[in-house]
Amino acid sequence: MINQGNISIHAQNIMPIIKRWLYSDKDIFIRELVSNGCDAITKQKMLTPDADCDWRVNVTVDEQAGELRFSDNGIGMTAEEVEKYINQVAFSGAEEFLKNYEGDDKGGIIGHFGLGFYSAFMVADKVTIETLSGKDGAQAVRWESEDGMAFSMSEGSRTMRGTDIILHVAEEEKEFLQTFRVREVLKRYCGFMNTPVYLDTVKEDVPVTAAEGEEVKPEEPKAPERINATEALWLKSPKDCTEDEYKSFYKDVFHTFEDPLFYVHLNVDYPFNLKGILYFPKLTNDFGTREGEIKMFSGQVFVADNIKEVIPEFLMLLKGVIDCPDLPLNVSRSFLQNDGYVKKLSAYITRKVADKLCGLFNTAREDYQKYWDDIHPFVKYGCMRDQKFYDQVKSTLLYKTTKGEYFTVEEYFAKHEGKLGKKIVYTNDPTRQSASVAMYDAEGVDVVVMDALIDLNFLSFMEYQGGVEGLQFARVDADSDTFTRDQTEDEKKANEEKEADLLNVFKAATGKEELTVKLAALKDESMPALLTQDEQGRRFGEMSRIYGQDFQMPEMHTLVLNASNAVVKSLMSAEGEKRDLMAAQLYDLARMSTRPLEKDEVTAFLTRSHKLLEMLANA
Ligand code: ADP
Ligand code: MG
Numbered sequence: 001m002i003n004q005g006n007i008s009i010h011a012q013n014i015m016p017i018i019k020r021w022l023y024s025d026k027d028i029f030i031r032e033l034v035s036n037g038c039d040a041i042t043k044q045k046m047l048t049p050d051a052d053c054d055w056r057v058n059v060t061v062d063e064q065a066g067e068l069r070f071s072d073n074g075i076g077m078t079a080e081e082v083e084k085y086i087n088q089v090a091f092s093g094a095e096e097f098l099k100n101y102e103g104d105d106k107g108g109i110i111g112h113f114g115l116g117f118y119s120a121f122m123v124a125d126k127v128t129i130e131t132l133s134g135k136d137g138a139q140a141v142r143w144e145s146e147d148g149m150a151f152s153m154s155e156g157s158r159t160m161r162g163t164d165i166i167l168h169v170a171e172e173e174k175e176f177l178q179t180f181r182v183r184e185v186l187k188r189y190c191g192f193m194n195t196p197v198y199l200d201t202v203k204e205d206v207p208v209t210a211a212e213g214e215e216v217k218p219e220e221p222k223a224p225e226r227i228n229a230t231e232a233l234w235l236k237s238p239k240d241c242t243e244d245e246y247k248s249f250y251k252d253v254f255h256t257f258e259d260p261l262f263y264v265h266l267n268v269d270y271p272f273n274l275k276g277i278l279y280f281p282k283l284t285n286d287f288g289t290r291e292g293e294i295k296m297f298s299g300q301v302f303v304a305d306n307i308k309e310v311i312p313e314f315l316m317l318l319k320g321v322i323d324c325p326d327l328p329l330n331v332s333r334s335f336l337q338n339d340g341y342v343k344k345l346s347a348y349i350t351r352k353v354a355d356k357l358c359g360l361f362n363t364a365r366e367d368y369q370k371y372w373d374d375i376h377p378f379v380k381y382g383c384m385r386d387q388k389f390y391d392q393v394k395s396t397l398l399y400k401t402t403k404g405e406y407f408t409v410e411e412y413f414a415k416h417e418g419k420l421g422k423k424i425v426y427t428n429d430p431t432r433q434s435a436s437v438a439m440y441d442a443e444g445v446d447v448v449v450m451d452a453l454i455d456l457n458f459l460s461f462m463e464y465q466g467g468v469e470g471l472q473f474a475r476v477d478a479d480s481d482t483f484t485r486d487q488t489e490d491e492k493k494a495n496e497e498k499e500a501d502l503l504n505v506f507k508a509a510t511g512k513e514e515l516t517v518k519l520a521a522l523k524d525e526s527m528p529a530l531l532t533q534d535e536q537g538r539r540f541g542e543m544s545r546i547y548g549q550d551f552q553m554p555e556m557h558t559l560v561l562n563a564s565n566a567v568v569k570s571l572m573s574a575e576g577e578k579r580d581l582m583a584a585q586l587y588d589l590a591r592m593s594t595r596p597l598e599k600d601e602v603t604a605f606l607t608r609s610h611k612l613l614e615m616l617a618n619a
Contacts, residue, residue: 031190034057123170125171139155191228232300266352327342380397424448528589
């Protein structure tokens with residue numbers, strides 16, 4: 001039985017399409033051939049469900065022979081089937097099987113997944129199929145082709161049911177004769193397939209010459225290595241999974257020793273088939289450099305990491321697996337972008353994540369607070385990226401104080417009722433701003449820490465889009481309201497009259513042209529002055545710096561002088577050098593409670609302090 005011919009292609013010429021992949025994802029041919037083997041086994045299992053068989057797909061690397069072989073003990077093919085499913089490329093054998101198979105169990109047939117069998121020609125200069133169908137009286141068939149265009153068929157050599165696909169690997173593709181390379185590809189794409197997959201290497205026969213008197217021991221052949229040893233945990237029903245299973249799955253898949261914080265198990269059949277587990281990882285780095293990893297699967301076959309058309313961008317900060325067997329993931333990705341089904345899917349994933357956060361917040365607030373330090377950049381980012389997500393999780397947003405307490409906006413408002421209005425006082429650098437923080441502490445006002453990179457944006461987001469009427473964030477040095485008492489009209493008028501003169505004095509003493517001076521009544525009489533910086537202006541400046549704008553915003557500072565403080569009073573009547581020294585010193589002291597002095601400022605401050613002490617000594 002010899003048969004030669006050309007492969008007939010009904011729909012379109014597939015080879016050019018296959019060759020186009022040559023430069024990108026060449027290694028997917030391994031995925032295709034292994035999935036065909038799994039399909040063949042699944043089909044056989046459906047036909048003979050009770051068969052006791054060691055079902056497996058074996059991948060063998062034989063460097064010496066220049067071959068990569070894929071063997072399965074599945075359904076096999078008759079000569080007619082080879083003719084139909086291999087030679088006439090337009091048929092998908094998988095589809096046809098399901099049409100003819102009576103039963104509603106799809107059994108996880110992968111079928112039209114990607115390029116299919118012909119992807120073998122991306123790396124092979126000859127492909128041989130040796131197959132024997134399980135049908136009664138079927139004969140073994142050999143099929144061979146060098147270019148995927150012309151083939152020959154003859155009597156085959158297989159004696160057991162199943163199929164071998166033998167690739168004679170092309171000279172330029174020798175990497176696929178390296179076990180480690182094949183293992184890497186197998187682990188990536190086939191690590192969770194539903195049929196056992198093994199990798200085997202044919203050892204080179206190296207002649208072993210023994211030293212005199214020593215016994216020659218031939219090397220033990222290594223047993224084939226199981227590729228998909230980890231169970232696809234996401235397919236199990238959540239109620240059957242243990243905490244330990246979730247954790248060890250996480251460690252296995254993401255190669256880490258760390259436990260995740262918590263996870264969301266997605267498990268729906270309707271209106272779409274979606275299974276997966278999303279993990280919240282511990283925060284390891286700064287937010288900016290943090291990269292999540294979401295592996296997309298289609299029916300347990302890995303497709304790609306972080307497919308942005310399906311997974312909402314902010315969820316990419318998580319780690320996990322998502323399996324959507326019904327998504328045409330191998331079709332053009334741009335198609336996915338506008339697909340209604342994909343949008344629903346993506347919205348569903350987001351909602352489940354939000355539900356998890358709300359659930360934790362409502363039933364395990366303590367735990368939630370423990371996680372907050374790690375998850376807050378993610379949650380905040382999500383809020384800014386997705387209004388719906390924000391609406392769902394807004395009541396779970398926490399603000400951590402410098403003392404390690406956690407408040408929601410409402411709780412913070414309630415705690416400071418009558419003191420701050422709708423203001424939240426924060427620090428973006430608890431160490432450098434510790435003196436200002438201490439001043440608020442003394443007034444019984446909690447200062448929240450907003451020192452993550454994302455916080456600068458998040459503050460503004462909350463004020464403009466947060467939907468909390470009147471909410472305003474003010475850094476510890478944004479204003480002096482908490483520390484002043486109301487002045488009478490007369491006091492005010494008297495103070496205003498002196499401000500212009502004082503301004504000139506301070507400008508001259510400090511050289512700060514953009515300075516403003518205000519005379520006020522501070523509650524603490526021993527406190528001579530405070531330096532404040534307009535919140536919006538300062539944020540704008542920081543924003544421009546972050547986004548690399550060249551121009552420098554001048555620092556708009558207001559020096560709030562305490563009208564009833566003795567030093568301030570004495571300064572107002574002082575003259576000459578003494579007045580300038582006092583003014584400069586007051587300014588620096590006020591400055592130091594908002595941030596430490598810079599190098600040059602320290603030098604000036606010390607020199608001036610010495611002079612002042614000298615004056616005091618001589619007075
Ligand atoms: P698809 O998997 O989408 O059907 P492929 O090109 O991958 O497309 O395979 C074409 C057909 O060839 C399969 O549907 C199947 O009928 C047959 N086939 C391929 N590999 C095997 C195999 N290892 N065992 C049995 N049949 C196979
Ligand atoms: Mg296939």
